[in-house]
Amino acid sequence: MLSAVLRPVPGRSLTRVWAIAASVALTHCAAIDSFHAEPRNICPGSTVTVSWQASGQIELTSTPPVLPAGTRPSTGSEQLVLEHSTRFVLHALGFLSERTAEADVTVLENESRNFGGSANCEKPEHGVTRAVSPPVSAALRVASVTNVNSRPIVLQRQDVRVTLQPGDTTTVFAGLTADGLWEIEAPLVSDELCDDALAALHDRLFFRITFACVS
Numbered sequence: 001m002l003s004a005v006l007r008p009v010p011g012r013s014l015t016r017v018w019a020i021a022a023s024v025a026l027t028h029c030a031a032i033d034s035f036h037a038e039p040r041n042i043c044p045g046s047t048v049t050v051s052w053q054a055s056g057q058i059e060l061t062s063t064p065p066v067l068p069a070g071t072r073p074s075t076g077s078e079q080l081v082l083e084h085s086t087r088f089v090l091h092a093l094g095f096l097s098e099r100t101a102e103a104d105v106t107v108l109e110n111e112s113r114n115f116g117g118s119a120n121c122e123k124p125e126h127g128v129t130r131a132v133s134p135p136v137s138a139a140l141r142v143a144s145v146t147n148v149n150s151r152p153i154v155l156q157r158q159d160v161r162v163t164l165q166p167g168d169t170t171t172v173f174a175g176l177t178a179d180g181l182w183e184i185e186a187p188l189v190s191d192e193l194c195d196d197a198l199a200a201l202h203d204r205l206f207f208r209i210t211f212a213c214v215s
Helices: 014-026 194-200
Strands: 031-038 046-055 057-063 075-082 086-093 098-107 112-118 128-132 140-147 153-157 160-164 182-186 204-213
Touching (some): 031 086, 046 057, 046 098, 112 128, 128 194, 128 204, 140 153, 140 160, 153 204, 182 204
Antiparallel strands (some): 046 075, 057 086, 086 098, 112 204, 140 204, 153 160, 153 182
C-alpha cells in the first residue's frame, strides 16, 4: 500500500497539490483498451495476429504456451503460427489496479460451427433475410453446409445459390473459402406476413459450416 504526506508548497494551493497527486496516481492504474487475436477460427499451421493496447506492466501468455516469456510494450502486436486451439491472456498490472483479458483462437479442421444471428424483414419480397461474414481464416474451405433452421432457406455464397429444407446438408459449396459474405433467406409461404415468419424463427437465421483445410 502506497502512502504519502502532502504539505503545502509555497506559491501553490493545497487543492493544486491534490490535483497533481491524483494525476500521478491515475498514471499507475492498469487498463486494457483493446485485445484481439485474429482470425478467431483457423486451419492448423495458419498465422494469427495478436494485438493489444493497454497501460501498466503488460504480460502476454498463452495456453498451450506458444509465446516467449517476458513483458510487452503498452501497444503492440505479434504474429504466431498455430497448430492447436489456443487461449491468449493479456495481464496489465499497475500500482493501484490490475486487469486481465482473454482471446481464443480455435482450430476448426473437420469441425462444424453455426453462423448467423439476428434476421430482418428489410427486403420483404425475399422473406426473412440475414447476411453474415464468418470470422474465419482464408485457409478454411467449406466441406458441407447444413440448414439448422425450422423452415426452408435459400443460401448464397458468391455465384452459388441453393435451397435447403430443414436439416438438409449440401456439398454444393465444397471447396469455396468459408470467409466472405453469405446471404440467407427464409422465403414466405402463401399469404404469410414477413413479421410473422420472423417471429416463427425467433428473429434469427443460422446455417452450419463443416470445414476442410487446404493441404
